[in-house]
Amino acid sequence: MPSVSDAPRETRGINWVALIFIVSYHLALLVGMPLYLLSNTPSWSLIGWTAFLLVSTLLAITAGYHRLYAHRTYRTRKVVEGIMVFFGTLATQGSVIRWAHDHRIHHSHLDTEEDPYDTPKGFWHSHVLWMFKKNKPIDERYVKDLLKNKLLVFQHRHYGVLMTVTNALVVLGIGWLTGDFFGALVFVFLLRLFLAHHSTWFINSLAHMWGSKPYSTEHSAVNNFILALLTYGEGYHNYHHTFATDYRNGVRWYQFDPPKYLIWLLEKVGLASDLKRTDRLIIKKQLVQADRKLLLDHLNNLPEEESSAFRQAVEKMSDKLSETIVSAKTVMDRYRSVDRTEDPSEWEELRERFRTLRQEIQHDLKTWRRLCRLVLDLEPVRARG
Numbered sequence: 111m112p113s114v115s116d117a118p119r120e121t122r123g124i125n126w127v128a129l130i131f132i133v134s135y136h137l138a139l140l141v142g143m144p145l146y147l148l149s150n151t152p153s154w155s156l157i158g159w160t161a162f163l164l165v166s167t168l169l170a171i172t173a174g175y176h177r178l179y180a181h182r183t184y185r186t187r188k189v190v191e192g193i194m195v196f197f198g199t200l201a202t203q204g205s206v207i208r209w210a211h212d213h214r215i216h217h218s219h220l221d222t223e224e225d226p227y228d229t230p231k232g233f234w235h236s237h238v239l240w241m242f243k244k245n246k247p248i249d250e251r252y253v254k255d256l257l258k259n260k261l262l263v264f265q266h267r268h269y270g271v272l273m274t275v276t277n278a279l280v281v282l283g284i285g286w287l288t289g290d291f292f293g294a295l296v297f298v299f300l301l302r303l304f305l306a307h308h309s310t311w312f313i314n315s316l317a318h319m320w321g322s323k324p325y326s327t328e329h330s331a332v333n334n335f336i337l338a339l340l341t342y343g344e345g346y347h348n349y350h351h352t353f354a355t356d357y358r359n360g361v362r363w364y365q366f367d368p369p370k371y372l373i374w375l376l377e378k379v380g381l382a383s384d385l386k387r388t389d390r391l392i393i394k395k396q397l398v399q400a401d402r403k404l405l406l407d408h409l410n411n412l413p414e415e416e417s418s419a420f421r422q423a424v425e426k427m428s429d430k431l432s433e434t435i436v437s438a439k440t441v442m443d444r445y446r447s448v449d450r451t452e453d454p455s456e457w458e459e460l461r462e463r464f465r466t467l468r469q470e471i472q473h474d475l476k477t478w479r480r481l482c483r484l485v486l487d488l489e490p491v492r493a494r495g
């Protein structure tokens with residue numbers, strides 16, 4: 111296996127390359143944009159190219175770097191990999207191996223000092239400041255699978271050159287096509303980089319601070335529709351940290367998640383396979399468990415004599431619901447494995463049992479939701495003054 115470990119570095123030192131690059135391009139945009147607009151009006155073709163490259167690089171990061179490589183939520187053809195790695199290189203967020211390495215540690219050490227994105231230290235640390243610390247050497251245990259991919263090892267080894275050359279060629283190419291080199295530099299490079307960077311950085315900062323936690327309160331990740339728009343589909347972060355192997359972040363079809371639609375589309379045209387989806391019943395069970403924790407936490411704020419009956423009801427109801435959901439999952443798994451033509455009676459029996467269990471779950475969920483509202487309406491003792 112080829113070694114791609116970075117040379118050992120002092121982990122507390124400053125990453126001057128990242129610091130100078132990020133500060134410089136922000137300043138260049140701040141000066142370059144007004145200067146450009148004072149004497150030029152951007153053409154529609156320049157705006158179109160900027161939008162195309164913004165969307166392509168964001169999709170390469172979300173559908174490629176994140177869901178394909180960091181989490182292996184689906185498989186795809188080499189040609190798609192090549193396109194994703196090209197646009198990912200253009201996105202200027204480091205190599206796939208470095209990105210996936212840090213991201214996998216983010217998931218396994220979330221909300222601790224080990225998290226490379228500094229999640230516990232607040233907005234600015236997890237948004238951008240973490241990048242100004244020197245990278246820790248790559249721990250190959252986290253990226254063993256990626257180190258077997260020759261394309262990714264090549265990209266990692268030559269990342270600096272590849273990133274510079276691809277960006278320079280794209281800016282020069284679009285400058286030549288539009289006849290506007292200054293515009294290409296300001297829009298296609300500086301503005302595109304600014305928008306795409308902050309979009310990705312919001313996932314590490316705001317998506318751990320601002321939103322709801324329907325799937326789990328065990329970690330800091332949150333769901334937020336506005337963030338889904340800002341991060342191009344990665345705003346359902348509470349779901350993602352709870353079910354990281356799912357190729358979807360917005361699990362419901364209507365939740366804004368362009369990488370999910372792209373991966374689905376790739377599957378439909380035969381360019382992607384093995385899309386990993388968390389079973390609906392497993393998701394339901396997790397939702398009940400998250401509600402249960404929320405309710406019990408809420409009841410802890412009430413006097414024992416008022417809360418004990420509710421506590422028993424919450425525990426009993428959630429246990430029953432979880433058991434029924436597990437039974438339904440077992441029956442469904444069996445049903446899927448039975449061949450209808452070989453064993454029609456068992457197939458029919460399993461289908462009926464699943465239907466009965468599903469009705470029972472639907473009925474119990476209605477009762478559960480009523481209980482949730484009832485408990486959450488109880489006034490915590492602190493609020494009574």
Ligand SMILES: [Zn+2]
Pocket residue numbers: 216313314318331347351
């Ligand atoms: Zn996260």
Ligand SMILES: [Zn+2]
Pocket residue numbers: 176180181213217350354
């Ligand atoms: Zn992730």
